[in-house]
Amino acid sequence: MTSSKPLARFWEWGKNIICVGRNYAEHAKELKNTLPTEPLFFLKPSSAYVREGSPIIQPYYCNKLHHEVELGVVIGKRAQAVPQKTAMDHVAGYALCLDMTARDTQEECKKKGLPWTMAKGFNTSCPVSDFVPKEKVPDPHQLKIWLKVNGEMRQEGDTSDMIFSIPYIISYISGIVTLEEGDVILTGTPKGVSALQENDEIEAGIQGVLSMRFQVLPNY
C-alpha cells in the first residue's frame, strides 16, 4: 500500500475528480430525478479544487448556485477493474467535498441533452477539506455529513443511506476509468440542496471528524 503521507496535499496533483450523482434516494426525489440502476458519474477538472481561505466564485452565467455536501473517497493505489472484495485496499482516506452546482445551467443542459461541464466543472466548484487517513474512519458508511448556510442547517445526511456502497462504486468506476493515486470520488449528496446568495457563509462537516468554512463571492 502506498504511504498516505503525500496524499495530505491530494488537491494539488492535477488528478481526477469523479462525482457520483443520485446516490441518495431522498435527494433524487427532491430534484424529481429517477433513481439510477448503476452509479451515474461525471468528472470535474482538477482546477475545480478550492481550499479553505479562498472563496467559492459564482460563475457569471449562473443565477442558481447550489451546494451539495458529499463524502470524498481519496484513492491511494491504482485501481483498474477491481472487484468489490478488494476495492477498499485502493482507498487512502477521505475528505469532505462540496459538489458546487450551477443548477439553472444544469437544468438547461439536461433539456438540451448537453454535458454538465459548465454546470459542475467551473473554477472553485470543488471545495475540499483536509485529507483524513482511512485509519481515522472506522466505517465510512456510518458518517454523518452536514452543511449550514449563514449558521442555518440545510443538509444533514448519513452515508449509510447511500444507494451504492463505496466498494461497489470503486469496482464499477474502475471498470470504466482507471483510478490513480490522488484521484477523488465524490459519493453523492443527501437531501437539502438549496440556492446560495452572494457573500453567504458555508460551514460543512463530517460529525466528529472535521469541519470547513467557505464564502460565496460573485464573479467580478
Ligand SMILES: CC(=O)CC(=O)C(=O)O
Ligand atoms: C442531480 C445531480 O446534480 C447529481 C449529483 O451531483 C448528486 O446527486 O450528488
Ligand SMILES: [Mg+2]
Ligand atoms: Mg453531487
